[in-house]
Amino acid sequence: MSDHSTVSTVDTVACVGAGVIGGGWVAHFLARGFRVRAWDPAPDAAAKLTRLVDAAWPALTELGLADGASKDNLTVTPTLAEAVEGAGFVQESAPEDLALKQKLLTDIDAVTPAGVVIASSTSGYGMSEMQISATTPERLAVGHPFNPPYLIPLVEVVGGTLTAPWAVEWAADFYRHVGKTVITMDREVPGFIANRLQEALWREALHMVANGEATVEQIDTAITDGPGLRWPAQGPCLTFHLAGGEGGMAHMLDHFGPSLKSPWTRLDAPELTPELRDAMVEGCLDEADGRSIADLVAERDRAIIAVQRAVRESRDG
Structure with missing residues (x-):
């Protein structure tokens, strides 16, 4: 006990x-x-x-x-x-x-x-x-x-x-x-919960870079200036609940449910070819734009603290 x-x-x-x-x-x-x-x-x-x-x-x-x-x-x-x-x-x-x-x-x-x-x-x-x-x-x-x-x-x-x-x-x-x-967790799940969610996003990102559909920087911006701004306050499920308007998740699923069959995402991992590896490495270096790992860590930590404080103030207020 x-x-x-x-x-x-x-x-x-x-x-x-x-x-x-x-x-x-x-x-x-x-x-x-x-x-x-x-x-x-x-x-x-x-x-x-x-x-x-x-x-x-x-x-x-x-x-x-x-x-x-x-x-x-x-x-x-x-x-x-x-x-x-x-x-x-x-x-x-x-x-x-x-x-x-x-x-x-x-x-x-x-x-x-x-x-x-x-x-x-x-x-x-x-x-x-x-x-x-x-x-x-x-x-x-x-x-x-x-x-x-x-x-x-x-x-x-x-x-x-x-x-x-x-x-x-x-x-x-x-x-x-x-x-x-x-x-x-109620029981063991390979990769746990959050990593499985991260992995799905990560695999799709690799597919888009491998297919020339998006750059590393475009993918990161799509999250940091898009859905990522909603996630600190409400996770993906509540986000979609709000997408249904007054009808909530029920309306969202009834309205958008058929699109789940659309072949938008590819959850199988792409082959990590030398070309894809190099594209990911070079894309990150381009996005870093001369900032060292230490610089990026400090930048990340400042941003996390700011987000946590803002979300806490929003909830308390």
Whole structure:
């Protein structure tokens, strides 16, 4: 059974894997006032993690830091066992390699104190296929974030066939406690929910570039200055509900339903030819127009904060 009091008493989090996603989790937990113990086998992991946290800190400071929040609360440990020592929660964020995930979660499970929930940031694998060799698989769940984890609120939580319901409930409670918006999924779905929606849009974008129907910049503008402006306040379903006017979704489906049979979209992935790859890479470089990755990250973070504030003010007002 989920214990809310235990959730609120956690003061130390272990982050295993310190790349873009793992480092983003580190920054988020630090900003929420936790002590963070991180481990990553890469020899330059500590230096990269420090740079990532430093880059994220201005945005987190602007959003508002929790009492006691400090970058000094980060410890990068030389071993996995030292990282999980004393932790009340473990977030794994290793690369998307099934064999690696299986072994790593087994290793984490072996050295983590009993009863501590272990969550994986996986974006594609189900916990059922990752927990197969763990000694106590009942405490393993998926906590799938979105990049950057220190700004995007959503986390999708779901267990595997061997996960106990209490672990899923506890993980969901903990993520809410640290300021996340949580979808607790009823069952495992390949790619989860948001990634499946993103993937459909992404595949159609690749088809349009491959067929010369649109450029990278045109596709991005079509979303940022089109439906993307509606989505922060209302998702695609409510957007179409409003498209039906006073009749709502019922009128929209009755009126536009036949168009669903129109061959507008192609959800099968196109072949990633060298030409398509080059077109996507060159299109992004053209759209970036000299801005570095660091420049674009800072620009993105400022925009996300502005959108979140505007939507919050609209809802509160």
